[in-house]
Every structure is written in structure tokens, then in C-alpha cells.
Amino acid sequence: MSSSPPSALTATGIGKRFAGVTALSEVSLDFRPGEVLALMGENGAGKSTLLRVLSGDHTPDDGRLEIDGKPVIFDTPRAAMAAGVRVIYQEPEIIPHVSVAENVFVGELPQHGRVFNRRSLNRATQAALVEYGFENVLNPSTIGSRLSPAQRQIVEILRVLTATTPPKVIAFDEPTSSLSEHEVEALFRLIRRLRDSGVAVVYVSHRMNEIFRVADRVAVLRDGKLIGVKDATATDENELVRMMIGRDLSELRRRAAGNAGDVVLKLDSVTTDDVHDISFEVRAGEVVCLAGLVGAGRSELARAVFGDLPVRSGTVEFNGKPFHARNPGDAVRAGIGLAPEERKTDALLMQRSVRDNVSIAVLKRIRRFRIVRRAKERALVAEYIRELRVRTPSMEQEVRKLSGGNQQKIVLARWLARNPKLLILDEPTRGVDVGAKAEIYRIIDGLAAEGMALLVISSDMPEVLSLADRIVVMRGGRVAGEIARADATEEAVLTLAIPALEPAEEEVAS
Template identity: 65%
Template sequence: LASPAEARAAGIRIIPQEPEIIPHVSVAENVHAGALPRRAGRRLDRAELGRRIRADLERFGFDKVISPDLLGSDLTPAQRQIVEILRALTGNARVIAFDEPTSSLSDTEVEALFALINNLRDQGIAVIYVSHRMKEIFRLADRIAVLRDGTLAGVLDAGSAHEADVVRLMVGRDLSTLFTRQDVATDRVVLDVRGVTTDAVRDIDLTVRAGEVVALAGLIGAGRSELALALAGDQPVHSGTITLDGRQLRTGRPGAAIAAGIGLAPEERKAQALLLHRTIRDNTSLVVLERLRRLRFVRRGAERQLAQEYTDRLRVRTPSIEHEVRKLSGGNQQKVVLARWLARKPKLLILDEPTRGIDIGAKIEIYQIIADLAKEGVALLVISSELPEVLGLADRVVVMQNGRIT
């Protein structure tokens, strides 16, 4: 198979973790891209395209979830995932690989996807399902193939295997405990938030001490990420005060927040944190360029030394620091985001869903980084939707609902 076109002609379909959607054309054109129906000559047959997409949506149970006329740029993350799935199912599919397909789907959409996968299996289609979520793996799989560091660590029969067996193969050792939490918090208040109100949150009072890990828990839409963005200066604050290490911050200015000592690793690392087509070196040095410059020029030697130091410290798996960030795995991309802020040495580090979409080995390494930062006296505010993670990492848990702390 010398090209994607040859693989597709052979019946192989890939549904990537990050949906690749053409922004300014409709759902119908996105789904049938590369195989659009034509009239005599080369003109697009819109009537036939409309019939095909309506039949596709109805057949796979997505007709109530998505309109065929929506533009790609207007789709929600869940709808983008559905478009990728529909695209893969067009034509003569014989093997379909799903890469983390549920990462942006609601519970109802996940159930529809699982029903679809079982239906595909019943039709004799081979399914490869890539996931870090144990419940999904044991619910769907006949066999479980475990990869570690680019090699096949083992294959297990799903009917007789246990979760601990899978985790052992993934990490290469037994896990007596995932978390290495110690009580290292001091009495010094680093972050003091009083009565903060934005478009998304109301009357927020919050403190985080040096060496303390405070978790923000709550359902999606509770206002946790919006609060993080407001603290980092990315959303306007209508009222209230944010004080860092005894000094009141000017709100609504990311530069002022960074200069004061706040770092944010946002929820969507690809869209909000990383320059995907730039190197690990470029991404790591981004917030410390003034420290690395001579006059108006960056000292490349100092930049390389800094990037190499943090790449080694966080064990980023890469051929070199000149490797493009887009080519790294999710866990290693997240480590590059952390390396950036470690280089800055923040007083407060906000981590929004720091382990979403990464494997358990990388999770353990990130938990260790969080524990090490707390030991160094950094104040940590961690947002997570995984309850075991919240309970394992945090000294205190602050629960949010509908934009308020409850």
C-alpha cells in the first residue's frame, strides 16, 4: 500500500483521534469527500448527494444528532467525530480502525457508537479499537493487543484477562499505587480569589497555598475551564479580585498573568497550547524567550540547552528536540506543555484535564511531575473529570456547579 488512496481502495478505513474536517463545506460534502456523485461531465449532483447523506444518517442512527447542511466550521467536537465515522463507513470498508473515538462524545452518542461497532462486527467487518479506557476495551474487544514504546508487549484474550493484566503490560511493572501524594503544603497563600465574576462563573472565592494541590471537580459545563482561563487573563473579569503572592493582578491580560507567575496548561493542548508545526525546542522556550535573548535575538545555544534539559527531565520520547510536536503522542505533547511552564518556574500552575487522552504510563509520569512540583512549593490547581484522579492527586477538592462553587 503505497498511498492512502490505495489503502482506501483495499477497504481500510482510519477514524483519527483528532477529526480532520474541511471547514467551509457541508457535512454531506465532508462525508463523501473524494467520492462525490457527479452528473454528466464533472458537475456535482447535489440531489444525489442529499439522498446519500440522508440515507447514511438514518442507517447509522445519527439523523437526530446532525444536519447534513451544517458547515464543517460550525460542528461541535461530537459532531466532528460523527462526520469522521460516517466518512469511514462509505464505500466498501473491510477493516475500520477507531482511534480514541469516544474522547469527545456524550454518553448517548457513545452508546450509539458501540451499537454501530457491534453491528459492523456482525457484518463481518474487522474492527481495530484504540483506547485507554478499560471499561470500553473490556466491553467491546475479543482480543486485547498491548503496545509499549512502539512494540507489541502482549496479546490477551478479553474474556479471561483482568484489568491488572492489561495495565501491567502497558506500564511494564505492577502498580502498587498510581499516586505519590505527600502533605507538603505550607501556610503561605499563593492564590487568593475573592468574589470573581465573569461571563461563565459567579462569586468565586478560592485560595491555593504553596505546595498544595487543589482539584476543581464538577460536570462538563460547570465553569471550571472558564475559571482557569479567567485566572490566566484570557477571559474578562467583571468584578472581584485575583491576588498572587500578595499582589493584586491586572485581570484580562495573559501577559500580566504570566509575568506575575501563573502558568496554564489548557484543556485542548493541540488547539490552545501547542504550535504543532514547530519543534519541541520552539514550544518549550516560548514563555522564556526574554531570558534567552541577546538584544533582540534568541541565543540558539541557550535555547537548545534549556529545551534538552526539560525534555530529558520529563522523559519526552522523541528522536530529538528538533522533532515537530505534531508527530508526538498525546502524552508526550502534554509533557512538552508542562516543560514550557517548568522552564518558566511559575508560582501557580493550572492544569486543565492534564491526562485526557493519554495512556496510563504517561499518566503516572505526569502524576509524579505534579507531586515533584508540589514538593518544590508550586501551588497547583488541577481540573479533572476523573474522580479517582481527583481523589488521588488533591489535598483539597473544590466542587463547581453551574458557574458557582458548591
């Protein structure tokens, strides 16, 4: 028998149960130095829970961890860190009132006894940003509360890379779900570099194309069990999908384009604090995708239309009439919906049950004749929750206990069921599994066919290309161009989205 490959960390027979849920059962995996192991599975399959066992955030109910053949017990995150095992989470904790630099070095400051002043912290952070290729995405002095999800993710990555204990195992939990194409490239370069330096990398993602670009082996979890481990070169998308969801996926076939109706939303030279001179239209029955890099101003534009950020100049027309939402309430009453990118802060009551979160969309409507509609709406949300296969032991479960992707499905279901005239979706499939993604595309397509106008912000290129009737690309707070469905290619989008590097006048983002 050949000797087994070296392992940086070995997990054997790991089990973890929560009230009513077996999150992991009998999971055995080895994490090998110099290798990227991808972890895939539907929302709620147990991926994040496994990472939390590796990071010492959860103590497993069964099984053991070993390093170099010796058992290790990670009963606290500190114990795992000391052994060089680090996890970069989906929703990193950021201290809101201090700078990026302080957020990066927050874990390190007290132990060192060194005196850091702000300038040296900023300098160290800037050096790390340049070294790892993120200097255009983040500024060391920005305050935590102002960071986008992508920027938060990068802060978390820098924390690990600048740690005093060099990492042996680094696990990324859906690192690209809030990054756009450009940052994804930087992240992949970083991951390959870590791998080549002998780190065991664990990579959780729902994006199939990424898996084949970056992974050496792929492990698939389903209902908390390990279904199998495949060499990336010896498997394909269909096999992985079958392992994950136990069936094949039907291709999204968009209805024939060209059935767009009246103009529902018309922006003319709209300018806010973040975006300038934005003009484009969305028609009834049309799906317009807003593409662009992180920081291009897409979410800010959406929030301005929704009355959540002020419009400084220019005009918005809705249903052919001038429209000015002073607050989101105005927008909702007029028939506009916005499912925001950050489910935690903007959209969900994390401490409340699934049922409460489903009802809340309609609680504020007190007029009596709407009661019937309310009941209908609630039934519709429940139906969407079924269709999207939200994994929860019951409607009474607290939302914070659901997996990330299942929380996202609830946000979406709520807005889909309200049936607005214009629905703005900001990264609607962020963190959603392949099966549910296909279902969401089918629902979006159906809503468009019924005449809804949809404006979809997405950093997921295959998503943009398969959903959009038209693509509006933003760059640096402005519209860089529009692409019709017939001309939509990845290259066309990227050419508009990425600032041209002309030797004479090099543009620098941020």
C-alpha cells in the same frame, strides 16, 4: 486443529520505518468481525502508525494486508475506504469556515451528484446525531472553527457512519481522550452497536478502565513490536501494564491533605461570555480539579483567568490583590501558567524542533539578569522530558513527527518548569500513556507539596478522584457544587455534572 476465527482484515509482518525510528516491526494481527480489539502501548509504541497503515495513509515498508484471504493494497486513503476500512483519528481535520453538517458530508458531496441544500444537510446531520446519541453535544449549523476537540471527534465519527460504503473495520484512535464521562457512555453504546452488527472495531486507548469495559481482545505494542494479544477476560491491568512498559506501576499516594496555605486565586461571581457567576478559591499547596461535561465552560473559565477571554463582570483576586489580565502576557508576568487542551493550535510550534519548543517558553524574556534563570529553566524542561520519557530520536526532531502523547508531554514539561504560583492544566494527561501519567501525577503532587496552587481541568474520572484535594463541578457554565476530597466519589461528581432530567422542566444542553 480447529479452524481459525473469521477475519475482516488480516495484517501480516507489517513494518514501517521513519528516519531514525522503526515505528513498526513484524506486526501480525487479525481484525475479526463482531469483535472489539483494543490496541495498547506507551506513547510512541506505534499504535497510530499501525492505524495509518490500515487507512492507506502510510504504505508499509514490509508485510501485507489481506481481506478474505486475498491481498489488498491500500496505497491511498480512498482505496482503504472503498474496502470499508476507516480510521477515526486523534486530531480529525475540520474545515474551519463551514458548518458541522457540511463537515460531516464533505467527503460525500461530489460523488453523489445529488443536490444538497443546507437544510437537507442539516436535517440529515441532525438525524444522525439523534440516531447515534450525540444530539446534546453538537449542533449541525455550528461553524467548524468553533468546535471543541470533543465535538471535532464526533464530526469525524459521523463522517464514517454516514459514508456510502458501509464500514467493515472501524478503528478509533483514542476517541475518548477529549470526551467526558457522559459522551464516553454514548460512544460505548455506539461501539457495542457497531460490533453487534458485525463490524471489526479497533480501539486505541490509554485508559485502562475503558479497555476492560469495551474490549474483547487486547493487543499490546512496545517499541513497534507486538508483545502479545490477550482475551480481555483472561488478563488484568497489572499484566497489561507490564506488557506495555516492562515494569509495575507504583500507586499514586497523595500526601496527607490539610496543608493548604494562603488563597492564591479567588474568583467572585466571575462572568464571561460563556460562564456565569463563578466563585471559588484555590490555595497554595492545593490541587483543585474542575470537573464537568464537555461544554460546561471549564476551558473558557481558565482562559478568562489567563487573560485570553474577557471577564464581563465579577472579580478575580490573585495573591490577595484584585487582578485583571488583559492578555496572557499579563497573566504569565503575574505568575500564572496555563497548559491548554489543544496542543496543536495553542501550545506547540509543530514545524520546529523539540529543542526550539523547549526554549520558546523563555525566549521572550529579554532582561539580562534572567539569563541564568533561563538556562536553569531549560535544564529543568530537559529533565522533565527525561522523566516523562519523551520518545524522540533527538532534540532536533520536528515536533509534528512525535506521537500525540509525546507532544503533550512537551507542552507540560514547559509549563511545569516555569514554576508559576498558579498553574492551570487543561486535560494534562490527554493522550498520555499509563507510565507517564503516573509520573505526571507524582510531579503535580510534588509541586503542590512545594506550595504551588494547581487548578486541573480533567474529564478523566479516576484522575480527578486521585488528584484533587477539592473538586469544583461545573455544569452549563455555572458552578454546580464543590466536593471535598473526603467525600469525592464518581457518583458525587456525576450527580452534580449531569443535568437532572425532571419530567416537568427537562434541561437540554447546548
